[in-house]
Amino acid sequence: MSEQAPTAIEIRLTPEDLRAQLRHDVRAGLTTEPKSIPSTWFYDERGSLLFDEITRLEEYYQTRTERALLSAHAKDIVARSAATSLVELGSGTCEKTRVLLDQMRDEEQLGAIAAIDISAEMLERSAFELAKEYPTASVHGLVTDFDGALAALPALPNRLVAFLGGTIGNLRPDERASFFSRLASGLGGGDWFLLGCDLVKDTDRLIAAYDDASGVTAAFNRNVLSVLNRELDATFDLDAFEHVALWDADERWIEMRLRSLRDQDVSVGDLGLSLSFAEGEELRTEISAKFTVPSMEAELLASGLATRAVFTDDHDDFALFLAEPVAS
Numbered sequence: 001m002s003e004q005a006p007t008a009i010e011i012r013l014t015p016e017d018l019r020a021q022l023r024h025d026v027r028a029g030l031t032t033e034p035k036s037i038p039s040t041w042f043y044d045e046r047g048s049l050l051f052d053e054i055t056r057l058e059e060y061y062q063t064r065t066e067r068a069l070l071s072a073h074a075k076d077i078v079a080r081s082a083a084t085s086l087v088e089l090g091s092g093t094c095e096k097t098r099v100l101l102d103q104m105r106d107e108e109q110l111g112a113i114a115a116i117d118i119s120a121e122m123l124e125r126s127a128f129e130l131a132k133e134y135p136t137a138s139v140h141g142l143v144t145d146f147d148g149a150l151a152a153l154p155a156l157p158n159r160l161v162a163f164l165g166g167t168i169g170n171l172r173p174d175e176r177a178s179f180f181s182r183l184a185s186g187l188g189g190g191d192w193f194l195l196g197c198d199l200v201k202d203t204d205r206l207i208a209a210y211d212d213a214s215g216v217t218a219a220f221n222r223n224v225l226s227v228l229n230r231e232l233d234a235t236f237d238l239d240a241f242e243h244v245a246l247w248d249a250d251e252r253w254i255e256m257r258l259r260s261l262r263d264q265d266v267s268v269g270d271l272g273l274s275l276s277f278a279e280g281e282e283l284r285t286e287i288s289a290k291f292t293v294p295s296m297e298a299e300l301l302a303s304g305l306a307t308r309a310v311f312t313d314d315h316d317d318f319a320l321f322l323a324e325p326v327a328s
Contacts, residue, residue: 007131009141012148013118021145022231027271035275037224039170039256039286043119044227050220057216059208062166065318066196070096070164073311074103077322080309081192083160084111089149091115094126096164098133100194105134114140114154150182161187164196166318169253169289173299176289180303187325193305195321199312200290203247210245210254210288218243221256224285233269240264244282253289257282293319301326 022041029036043051055063070077078100086104088097094115104110113130117123120143127141140154153161161183171179183193210217221243225236241258248255260277267274277283291299296319297307305323312319 007127007139007141009120009124009127010143011120012142012144015120018118019231023271026228026232026268027273030268030273030275034282034284035277036284037228039224041227042220042224042285044223044230046226047220047223050216050223053216054212054220057212057214059212061205061209061317062198065313066164066166066320067096067099069196069311069313069318069320070099073320074099076309076311077160077194077320078103078107078109080322081160081194082109082158082190083192084109084158085114085154085156085160086110086112087114087116087154087156087159087161089116089146089161089163090165090167091117091126092119092122094130096196097162100160100162101130101134101137105137110134110137112138112140112154112156114142114156116142116144116149116154118143118145146179150179150186153183153186158190159187160192160194162194164194166196166198166288168195168197169291170287171289172287173289176299177303180300180305184304184325189325189327191325193300193321193323193325195296195300195323197296197319197321198288198290199316199319200252200292201315201317203249206247206254206290207245210256211243215243217245217256221258221285225258228268232271235267235269237264241283251287251289252291253287255284256286256288257284259283291319296321 025038054060115126123141123143127139131139222238225238228234229236240261242261244257244259246255260281262279264277293310300307300323304326306326307321307323309322310319
């Protein structure tokens with residue numbers, strides 16, 4: 001029987017840190033015009049369950065398309081990268097990367113796994129499951145946000161750093177440039193980057209993916225107000241806001257918003273804030289940028305990452321980019 005490889009969980013982001021960040025983000029977002037709340041705070045327990053439901057909706061093509069691409073091209077990705085370590089940013093349950101881990105194990109080149117997420121509870125569960133499924137690989141769990149992860153990527157040999165799910169689209173262009181540049185500076189020879197991102201397509205299909213007929217996305221969007229009510233003693237009436245999804249053709253991104261259905265006042269007791277919303281006023285909760293293959297290749301290259309392979313589906317709905325740092 002193979003000896004069990006070591007498992008370690010490192011906490012760089014405590015619950016107190018997260019609460020301080022929530023307070024900062026909400027104060028900043030609700031005291032500027034137009035008002036906004038970062039999409040980071042969607043994912044409490046109910047938000048995570050709702051998003052899981054979203055990924056199974058007919059309208060929401062992203063998750064199943066990315067999963068199919070990973071399954072179809074795992075062998076090529078593992079062969080091209082020759083990776084012996086897999087590092088996943090925003091790992092969650094690590095479900096998306098299982099197909100890559102299976103391929104690395106089957107090729108007898110899986111030595112280490114690093115899962116990075118802000119949820120300590122989820123990360124502990126994931127690390128335990130990974131250790132059971134891949135007993136010969138060391139498993140590292142890192143509780144931190146993207147800034148913390150990019151500041152000090154786990155020092156493992158021949159890393160394949162995966163950032164999947166189209167999450168890159170939640171960042172603005174300047175934030176993406178910073179993200180890619182910091183990532184590139186932390187990678188060395190033998191390291192690779194695997195990025196999943198959503199592509200520009202028919203506007204009606206895009207909007208439907210963020211405004212499904214059954215109303216799950218609307219519930220997911222309004223749930224962020226529940227987070228503020230619970231965590232910051234706010235008084236948002238969820239029924240007084242409607243879900244809105246809009247396509248901004250100039251920015252090439254979907255915006256999710258919450259539109260006030262009436263004139264209303266809201267307090268955020270923990271922050272000492274008193275807010276007024278006019279009827280029709282909108283609170284932005286998320287952007288989700290969409291890309292073309294050339295535009296993403298250009299963004300990566302400008303930050304020091306050269307694309308070596310692109311994998312897309314038959315309908316050009318989604319793409320996986322496999323890149324490596326450019327030698328300086």
